Amino acid sequence: MSLMSGAERAFAGSIVRLSYENPFLPGRIALERAALGDEFVESAPVWTVRADRDVLNPNIGRLRARVERLARTIRERLVAGSAASDADRLLYEDVVLYLLYSRYEDDWWALITSAKGDRGNCWERFRLDVEHWLHVPGVRPPELHETAHLFAALFQVRRAFHHIFWHVIGGSMPMARLRAAVWESIFTHDMRRYRRALWNRMADVTTLVVGPSGTGKELVARAIAWSRYIPFDSKRGKFTAHFADLLHPLNLSALAPTLVESELFGHRRGAFTGAVQDRTGWLEECTALGTVFLDEVGDVDVGIQVKLLRVLQSRTFERLGDTTPRQFRGKIIAATNRDLAAEIQAGRFRADFYYRLCADIVATPPLAEQLRDAPDELANLVLFLAHRIVGEPEADALAEEVESWIRTHLGRDYPWPGNVRELEQCMRNVMIRGEYRPQELRPSAGARATLGRDTMAGALTADQLLGRYCTLVYAQTGSYLETARRLGVDRRTVKSKVDLEQVEAYRL
Template sequence: MNAADTQFLETLAKLNNSNPFSRERLELERQALGDAYRPDDDELWSRTPHTRLKERPNVALLTERADEMAVRMREKLQAGETFDRQLQEQYDALATYVLYYRHVAVRKIDEIAGTATQAKRHRVWREFWSEYQLFFSGTARVGHDRQAAAHLFACLFQVRRAFKHIFDCILGESLPVARLREQVWQSIFTHDLQRYRRSLYHSLRELPTLITGPSGTGKELVARSIAMSQYLSFDPEQERFVEDHSCAFTPLNLSALSPTLIESELFGHRRGAFTGADADRVGWLEACRPHGAVFLDEIGELDMTIQVKLLRVLQQRTYCRIGESNERTFAGKIIAATNRDLAAEMHSGQFRHDLFYRLCADLIETPSLAAQLADRPAALEGLVLLLAERIAPGEANTLASEALQWIAKNLPADYAWPGNIRELEQCVRNILVRGEYRPHTPQQVSRVEWLANAESGKLSAEQMLRSYATWLYAKHGTYEAVAKQMEIDRRTVKSKIDQAMLAKLQGSPSKRA
């Protein structure tokens, strides 16, 4: 082993434990490759029209060199040479890296666990197990331990799924989005992947995740990425994973349901527990698989009495169906999201402090589209093309070109995109259908509809109150801000919001997301 080999092994061991979406990963690649490192315009992994279908050249160089090093070190072991503890740990990291890129990274997810034939899935595992034995037999590691191999296989498959879901779901080339991808990876594995593989893989799901950010910034996509990337145990005797990863995500939009219905949907109920409960019902917490996640969208809408019950789930992992006294255990993960200012909600007494601090042990904030474009204006082109491919795959290039030309000609360069990615997608859809896009703003709708009616004396006092409260809510985004400006109670504000008018003010035909 010369000095260059020693440095490569030391660096690869660190790289093997690093976050692939981080700047640290890039620096480790530079250190490992030295003069062979190739500068890359798209250094940080992000899904763009230009980079998504190709392997980064530095990763290919690393893998090639790791393969060569692994062969040489394995030959030394087979010749009877022994490694000290440090070198053994570096060899373990090297072998893990090689096993991942030979048997997991090159496979589609369905080839490992999914729609592929049973024979094909079995073959992937058997090839992995065979080479695992070649790498580790005769070393300090228990080389013929199928359970250890199965756990490593499960961990590497989790890495493969996490990378794919983060890469595919979180779009954008800006630094704020790069940081978001890095944070989502940490939510799945923590900042120490080695410790996660060693001891946290079964217990980390007990830590909830809270996603905050403006409406339309992809909070549900972040939640889906985390939910679909949870650890799945692999049974080496049955040669299969114990759970189906495709059933891991259970979303529940709290803003669309009444408190009674939320409680029933979440916790389930017993027959006769309330009027209309004609049969026992399994709630989402009970239906959630041990390796899955329940996503509570609009957590800020949750009634205080249900907040107490949810807090118990987070603290003790137990709950009761409505109408029952026997406790049940929740086995999955809780992910919550909101676009509200929960600090203001707590200050006004509408959100429990203890629930907030339980939720924000793992906090992720999704950046606005304005923040992304302020960092990298050119990112708009890539986002529009990716959205065009989703909307009209066969016409993506022409649609994207048409949309970008229309935006450049008709919208100011500093247009804030208040609806964020959702608004940008709506813009591309409108241009596909109408050849134009008309941004919806509170000022436009107010002048055309409610304010014009008020000036002409057509509104009753109740209609005036509802219209003004709704307009202010669309402008400020919180009940507290509206209540303060109107000098009325927050609950009164909430009861006066006109959902149909609010949808128009926000430029969306649906409820707030």
């Protein structure tokens, strides 16, 4: 007897293609429809969190029930001695992997949302299931990794879906494409290749997240970092790390260059004033499973760019004040709201550093782009944020008040230059003041114009003029050394005169 009928083989093929499909792309819907036929239930083309209704996919339960029946039937035939070709055997193995994932989906969700996210409470049941389904008496066992690795790999898939689906929200196609891009940053576009060869190599790939301020770049970085592969220790019944402990974020624009270097690379005692003891930096603290997130990388000093370039090239670095090479074993994710091509052209960002960052680029869409594609999405975002701001009892009332204010005073075409961050503050303004009056922010023109006006009026002392001019040139170069070279003064003089709080205001 043949191991599978034509209809069974067709269904199994649809399930396997669905297993390796990016769940956030529209192709998933076509594959679900092909697998279920008349049982398929139509749903929204974009699968996302909705604040006003349930978002469970109605087809998942139907697929799981049919997969379970098919897997049971094929196993019974194998036990009874039905011949299986290599292709049929591989097809059965992939069907079983889908079954195992769906069976333990709720267990893994509980693990993700609990404080003990490193405990494999369902491990023993999973091990017995693998033994039952994949080690059939009289049949050559599958050429899979050991069961503990399979457990860790499927848990990674569940974690990735959870962190992308629940944290990168939005019902427009630009946001659907963003979720799909984040999925590919974790697993690549070829899940089979990832499973064969890349699951333990993705730390070598640097991810660069680009997009305007307030579009969720940090959420993207967090989703990627928290979704990396973590081995499972079957002897201890635990994962070797808790995913929430593996992200090390650093905002590069919030600290002076020396402090940035100390935070990243660490320092030896006496390396600079105030270094009273040795300190381990994030690059050294980060394990092979961890991720260092370099936020606002477009603002970092050129001298630090050189050191980071070495980290990306050779995976080595040195503490400040030390000459001992140290190994960086983790992954780098960087983010910026700057136009790096323009920054390179202006000499503020090194081209060779950029070409080490750009192996994997994820672009976050501005809110205006999302609303052009799906105008009704504003109501969903407002209600979602209202739940977060005031809680469930008051969310509907606040959302209605905010929507009314936006509709009456801002209009549907308001561009939201501050993106979702501005929308959230708009809601807080309406909640507190009953209104939101957006301000026009033009600091760059104002600062440069003020410097010119004060200089022509002779209103500045020599020391004030040097300080402001140093700040202006530093805003263009991003480097104390280059600023000193251009002005013909000592680097220490430049460093003492630059007003870091005004640098942004002087940039073009």
